[in-house]
Amino acid sequence: MASMDAQKAAVIVKVAKNLQIKDPKWLDAVIKHESGYSPTIQNLGGYNAHGLIQFTQIAVDELHDKIPGFRPKTPRELVQMYPTFEAQMNGPVYWYYSLQRKPYGSLHDVAMATFLPAYRTKSETTEFPDWVKRANPGLDRPKDYNDRLRRLLNSPTLALNQYGEEAYRIAGYTPSSGSNPLPLIAGAALVVGGYLIWTRS
Numbered sequence: 001m002a003s004m005d006a007q008k009a010a011v012i013v014k015v016a017k018n019l020q021i022k023d024p025k026w027l028d029a030v031i032k033h034e035s036g037y038s039p040t041i042q043n044l045g046g047y048n049a050h051g052l053i054q055f056t057q058i059a060v061d062e063l064h065d066k067i068p069g070f071r072p073k074t075p076r077e078l079v080q081m082y083p084t085f086e087a088q089m090n091g092p093v094y095w096y097y098s099l100q101r102k103p104y105g106s107l108h109d110v111a112m113a114t115f116l117p118a119y120r121t122k123s124e125t126t127e128f129p130d131w132v133k134r135a136n137p138g139l140d141r142p143k144d145y146n147d148r149l150r151r152l153l154n155s156p157t158l159a160l161n162q163y164g165e166e167a168y169r170i171a172g173y174t175p176s177s178g179s180n181p182l183p184l185i186a187g188a189a190l191v192v193g194g195y196l197i198w199t200r201s
C-alpha cells in the first residue's frame with residue numbers, strides 16, 4: 001500500500017476540483033477502495049487492471065484514442081509511464097474522468113464513472129447486467145458498490161479524513177469553498193462510453 005501524506009491528499013483535492021467533483025472525498029474513497037492509494041498495484045483477478053483506479057484495457061484504449069500524446073497501450077504500460085501517485089493523478093486519472101460528462105454532483109456519479117459509466121444515469125437499485133455480476137461477486141446493483149464507498153467516507157484511513165485541513169490549505173481551497181482559484185489541468189473534454197470494472201485488490 002502506498003504511503004499517504006498531506007501533499008498527496010492535496011493532489012486529490014486539486015484534481016477533484018478541476019474535474020468539477022463536488023466533494024473531493026468521493027474521489028478519495030474511489031481511489032482508496034480500488035487501489036489503497038498504490039499507483040502500481042495490479043489486480044490479480046484476471047482483468048489485467050492496474051493503478052489507482054484500476055485501469056482496464058478498455059480504459060487505456062480510450063485514453064490512447066482520445067488524449068493527444070497519450071502513449072501507453074496497456075494497463076501495465078500506463079503504470080510504468082506514470083508510476084507515482086502524483087503523475088498518475090495529474091495524468092491518466094484526471095484524463096479518464098475528464099472524458100466523461102461533468103459536473104460530478106454525487107457520490108453515485110463518481111462511483112459509476114469508475115465502475116460502469118452507463119449506470120451514472122440509472123437508479124442505485126437498477127440491476128447490473130449478468131456479466132458484471134459474474135465478474136464482481138457481491139455487486140448486483142450500483143448501491144452495493146456505492147455503499148462500500150459510503151463506509152469509507154467516514155473511515156479514519158481515508159486520506160482526507162487524516163489530512164483534510166492541511167490538504168485543502170496546500171491545494172489553495174477551503175472545504176466549503178465554491179471558487180476555483182487553481183488553473184485547470186490540461187485535458188480533453190469529450191464524452192466516452194468506456195468503463196472500468198471494479199475488482200478486488
